[in-house]
Amino acid sequence: MPRRISYDPLPKLGPSVNEPVMVHLRLPPPDGIIERHRHTWGQLVYPRQGSIRVSTPGMMWIVPLFRAVWIPPGIEHEVVMLGRVEFHALYVEPKAAPLPLDACSVIEVSALMRALTHTLASDAVASRRHRQLAMRLLIEEMREAPSLPLGLRLPDDRRLRALCTAMMDDPGCARTLAEWAPVIGASERTLARLFQTELQTGFGVWRRQLRLARAIDLIGRGIPLAEVAAELGYANTPAFSTMFRQALGFPPSHLANSGESLH
Structure with missing residues (x-):
């Protein structure tokens, strides 16, 4: 951090x-x-x-x-x-x-x-x-x-906000929600409930949206896709590209090549 x-x-x-x-x-x-x-x-x-x-x-x-x-x-x-x-x-x-x-x-x-x-x-x-x-x-x-559509919802609850802030500082962190629980001081069940009630989504989906936002940042700087994938915690470039395409409807190489447009 x-x-x-x-x-x-x-x-x-x-x-x-x-x-x-x-x-x-x-x-x-x-x-x-x-x-x-x-x-x-x-x-x-x-x-x-x-x-x-x-x-x-x-x-x-x-x-x-x-x-x-x-x-x-x-x-x-x-x-x-x-x-x-x-x-x-x-x-x-x-x-x-x-x-x-x-x-x-x-x-x-x-x-x-x-x-x-x-x-x-x-x-x-x-x-x-x-x-x-x-x-x-x-x-x-x-x-x-x-x-x-690049916004990401943030929680009001102190415990969930601490978790989301830590993830924003290290989007590639591979910790599961169960592994985050003792760090944050709340049970896995409580954190899962808070994601649903405060952010209307699950832990995995929220983390994916965070990684997507960070990916757009890194690709815009000209960082090679293999390095972007590694920094965001993906095992390889194809796995990262699949997530990106599913979320935005086009591969990250399109953004890397255009540099000017997300469309």
């Missing part, structure tokens, strides 16, 4: 009616963590290097390259860097928000969205009018972006 380094990004200049999108480039330390906090504005976070893990009450997302997580105003969230990361944080005025104000989501980041974000973050826009046009176009790109 990596040692997390607390990171407090500055500046935190928020958006306004006249400047509805404020873009910041963040350069956190490897394995850095932005502790739980909330904003009065909406926020879109996407990595331009590496991957991040975003947690809110009840949900978690692993966000790789070319994807972004939308966090509405007022929602408490934590951001964890998975290794070395650079990311853009887009602060969005709630009245101009192009995405729902009551739920988080993950969207694809188009080449145009990346170009507009880079331009606004670098203050390379020559005039105020051009800056306003770039913000409007960026908001429209966010509105039209396809969403992706």
Whole structure:
């Protein structure tokens, strides 16, 4: 388990009616963590290097390259860097928000969205009018972006949350639920019941979804499929590929070859 380094990004200049999108480039330390906090504005976070893990009450997302997580105003969230990361944080005025104000989501980041974000973050826009046009176009790109089902439910129960957190830090861990029970301090039967009542799924299914999210992260970084399979606890690449295809409908090699789309 990596040692997390607390990171407090500055500046935190928020958006306004006249400047509805404020873009910041963040350069956190490897394995850095932005502790739980909330904003009065909406926020879109996407990595331009590496991957991040975003947690809110009840949900978690692993966000790789070319994807972004939308966090509405007022929602408490934590951001964890998975290794070395650079990311853009887009602060969005709630009245101009192009995405729902009551739920988080993950969207694809188009080449145009990346170009507009880079331009606004670098203050390379020559005039105020051009800056306003770039913000409007960026908001429209966010509105039209396809969403992706990359969320993973998290429990409220302290014992089950401790188990899920440990698994998120080591998705390839081969421990069975019976082997986790003494580590967590609850019986196997209790943990199995909690998975059903709190997450509406079983231990094996939840772990598979976690591994799938981590796989998308690793493949997006260009890690060979054999290494991805080994890190996630699969005996070989075919076993991993079978799980991936059953979950998403296409083999992991498709994502490795395209690098730009999950479709």
